[in-house]
Amino acid sequence: MPIDRKPEFFKGTQLKVGIIGCGYVGLPLALRFAEAGHKVTGFDVDPHKVTMLNAGKSYIEHIPQNKIQQFVNSRHFSATNDFEKLKEADAILICVPTPLDERREPDLSYVEQTAISIYPHLQKGQLVVLESTTYPGTTEELVLPILEKSGLRCAVASGPENENIACDFYLAFSPEREDPGNKQYGLAQIPKVVGGLNPPSGRAAQALYTQVVARVVPVSSTRAAEMAKLLENIFRCVNIALVNELKQLSLRMNIDIWEVIDAAATKPFGYMPFYPGPGLGGHCIPVDPYYLSWKAREYDFATRFIELAGEVNTAMPYHIVDAVVNSLNDHKKSMKGSKILVLGVAYKKDVDDLRESPTLKIMQLLQQRGAHLDYNDPYFPKLHKMRHYNYENMKSVPLNPQTLGSYDAVIIATDHSSYDYAAIADAAKLVIDTRNATRRVVRHREKIVLSRRRDSPPARGKRSRQAELFRRTDRPDRAIRGEIHSRAARRWQARLFREWRQRRGCSSSRRGTGGPASNGTPGPGGPGAHYQSFGTDRGRQRLRIRTDLFPAD
Numbered sequence: 001m002p003i004d005r006k007p008e009f010f011k012g013t014q015l016k017v018g019i020i021g022c023g024y025v026g027l028p029l030a031l032r033f034a035e036a037g038h039k040v041t042g043f044d045v046d047p048h049k050v051t052m053l054n055a056g057k058s059y060i061e062h063i064p065q066n067k068i069q070q071f072v073n074s075r076h077f078s079a080t081n082d083f084e085k086l087k088e089a090d091a092i093l094i095c096v097p098t099p100l101d102e103r104r105e106p107d108l109s110y111v112e113q114t115a116i117s118i119y120p121h122l123q124k125g126q127l128v129v130l131e132s133t134t135y136p137g138t139t140e141e142l143v144l145p146i147l148e149k150s151g152l153r154c155a156v157a158s159g160p161e162n163e164n165i166a167c168d169f170y171l172a173f174s175p176e177r178e179d180p181g182n183k184q185y186g187l188a189q190i191p192k193v194v195g196g197l198n199p200p201s202g203r204a205a206q207a208l209y210t211q212v213v214a215r216v217v218p219v220s221s222t223r224a225a226e227m228a229k230l231l232e233n234i235f236r237c238v239n240i241a242l243v244n245e246l247k248q249l250s251l252r253m254n255i256d257i258w259e260v261i262d263a264a265a266t267k268p269f270g271y272m273p274f275y276p277g278p279g280l281g282g283h284c285i286p287v288d289p290y291y292l293s294w295k296a297r298e299y300d301f302a303t304r305f306i307e308l309a310g311e312v313n314t315a316m317p318y319h320i321v322d323a324v325v326n327s328l329n330d331h332k333k334s335m336k337g338s339k340i341l342v343l344g345v346a347y348k349k350d351v352d353d354l355r356e357s358p359t360l361k362i363m364q365l366l367q368q369r370g371a372h373l374d375y376n377d378p379y380f381p382k383l384h385k386m387r388h389y390n391y392e393n394m395k396s397v398p399l400n401p402q403t404l405g406s407y408d409a410v411i412i413a414t415d416h417s418s419y420d421y422a423a424i425a426d427a428a429k430l431v432i433d434t435r436n437a438t439r440r441v442v443r444h445r446e447k448i449v450l451s452r453r454r455d456s457p458p459a460r461g462k463r464s465r466q467a468e469l470f471r472r473t474d475r476p477d478r479a480i481r482g483e484i485h486s487r488a489a490r491r492w493q494a495r496l497f498r499e500w501r502q503r504r505g506c507s508s509s510r511r512g513t514g515g516p517a518s519n520g521t522p523g524p525g526g527p528g529a530h531y532q533s534f535g536t537d538r539g540r541q542r543l544r545i546r547t548d549l550f551p552a553d
């Protein structure tokens, strides 16, 4: 006898919940539903994971074994690769990977394959929710047509007039915001955005999630929910790129970027700290923004912030390797033949996840430059072959003063909490700290590169020409002030213009055309060229930028 499931049905106790994809997202979600008293079945194509789960074992570092065991024993959780069992579920949640393919374009094959596995078993009144991060339109354009092959229908509709529109099954999108290893915010505390394909689907999904999270945030459509997740991740990606760029500038200017970020973070409104690092890592931030760039092309739209942020963040491993080369050079050593130890291959501290880890790129660049490389990571006793890298013969070396002292340089790539940074600085000859992990280390600061101590006195480096000019007189006269400002403005203008031309791929033969003239008057940009001025201080040259070449939309 088929179950009559109205949206309110999903408020009920002891629902049968099927979760497809028992990875970093799906497994915690499954355990949360089990904890709330529902009967959960995890579906996964990996038979090894299914066997481990049914034996009450965990394969994810931060998910405790006893939690799985507890719900397996109480029969609130089991795993299977028999997709026919989807028939029994009230709600089916999809948590499969959404990576990029070889050409760095969205690879939706996992989502597609999952929808294909569902539709032969789809039942009337079942709720299907896609949780995998993806571009706006995926639920409607990819998942819906496949599910409707079942013969059941779910209309795309919105507005109060469709409040009770009839649908054979419910379909929604609700992005996962899991942050593996985050002890402050677990799944239950993180608000969940939910968008239905139509109002009853939205209400059904809301009713379901209200049982397991503190707050559900309904939005008007699946597209809005898909876009919300991408906005969150693009926001991070762009802001990380910003601090990564400012870090490089600060190094040249002999300013401690970490001190600057800490100072700025004291502003109680309008600012949120982001920290520089060796590049982006993890399944989300280096990947998800490109889902939107790809989709934007369909609308003749270039997502320039995403591209620029990608450019800056992708360059970070190269910047780290340059810092290693320069530091070795200071020790009269070349990279070729040097012994280098990399600490931490995981993409972030205290997790056993190395997807898209920037350390893997740093290791590749070091090897290409002839370094003899070893690594240590408490979460990865050995490495394996990956899609872009092959480290299958590498094993984590033990950390002790003898091993640390035997390397020409030690790179802190991931700041795992278990590392004793003071002991590392004591024993190593040279430490390249990409994460400011050694900020509290007091001894041997002279060996540490890139990081600064929190309480370090102002750096005393080579004075810039500008500082020198100011030093010459306590009250620089008008002529000197003018020289300072116009030289700085000219340099800045020229650099911006150069970089902009490089990005647009202009040939050098056209140099000097179309840009602003250095005297501040419009350059030979031709009719219709628009400029915007920045900086109106007296005595300071105005920076003029052609706004018609950087359109607002």
Ligand SMILES: NC(=O)c1ccc[n+]([C@@H]2O[C@H](COP(=O)([O-])OP(=O)(O)OC[C@H]3O[C@@H](n4cnc5c(N)ncnc54)[C@H](O)[C@@H]3O)[C@@H](O)[C@H]2O)c1
Pocket (backbone or CB within 6 Å): 020, 021, 022, 023, 024, 025, 026, 043, 044, 045, 046, 049, 095, 096, 097, 098, 110, 113, 114, 131, 132, 133, 134, 176, 177, 178, 179, 180, 283, 284
């Ligand atoms: N990892 C995170 O921190 C995080 C955070 C937020 C969102 N997300 C998003 O969540 C989604 C899942 O990510 P994840 O980190 O859990 O991935 P994961 O690789 O850890 O887990 C995915 C699981 O799906 C299984 N799988 C693959 N194809 C399948 C299929 N056809 N049927 C059944 N199972 C299948 C895999 O065997 C694996 O166990 C992605 O879209 C990701 O972008 C991830």
